[in-house]
Amino acid sequence: MTVEGEDLTALSDMQLDVLQEIGNVGAGNSATALSRLIQHRIEMNVPQVALVPIEDVPEFVGGPELVVVGIFLRVYGKAPSNILFLIPRDSAFALADTMCGREVGTTTTELSPMDESALMEVGNILAGSYLNAFYSFTGISMLPSVPALAVDMAGAILNVVLVQLGEMGDHALLIETNFVADDRSIKGHFFLVPDPGSLGSIMNAVGVG
Template sequence: MAVDDDLTQLSEMQLDVLQEIGNVGAGNSATALSRLIQRRIEMNVPHVALVKIEDVPEYVGGPELVVVGIFLRVYGKAPSNILFLIPRESAFALVDTLLGRERGATTELDAMDESALMEIGNILAGSYLNAFYTFTGMSMLPSTPALAVDMAGAILNVVL
């Protein structure tokens, strides 16, 4: 595909390739997270779709859902961004598991909790980018993660 091609007109094959990269990347990320928290991770096969920017909040549970967003810029031959969105209560449960706390102990994120979540974002992004490299041979590096807790619509407005 040429650089100036219309990215809204991807072929079935191109969408399948993107889905396979997503599947392997998500699988690598789930394995890394499973090892980190020493728990089994279940995942669904990623779905690839081209959607209008204004429709993205609906894909993550609606614009008013409070989430934890972990954002990383990606540098290299295909500069891009990675955004992990986790419902707030799920992020609290993940922090409790990761830090060996009783489930439900976290009700707000402190600096240590945020650092732990950003490190998870870093590990997941690295796993995903390794899969991308395996498929494409294109080496890319993630930035230091940034974290925000807000409504999904607010975080997506800043990122998109």
């Protein structure tokens, strides 16, 4: 199955099912890696996978003015892309508490260099796990760069990324990601933004004929 002109409305239910399974496998592998890293059980699930217009990305995390922690990675390989992991600031504090062995909900009001390093490692693990899952299902090899982190409004982070990258694809693959640690749910949003031309390669690879 091809995606004529990268028309995302042409995606089949089966293609979306494959993308959902890629998300589930990536989340499972991420949870295992994070749990081993911090010696603390973390569960993850992917309640939603969708293809969304790039300009709508801030709406999926709570609106363009919501302050978030953004982790960005460049992806190299057969389908060059960009990864943007956005998590609301308060959720990022809770995730940093968990990663650094602090009681979740402590008086963390800003991220220390150690917290930023921990969150970038989360981004590293998520990127590696999801891209490995893509390779397992599609045979498309993609490797992530070293992550960068910023704290700002969701709309501002997206604008900076767009300006820095110049030409970028029109759509993003959203993999909504829920972390559960100490019975507390932390929601993040993982976006794979393929370069122009890469999206068709990815979608064709998860086609069914």
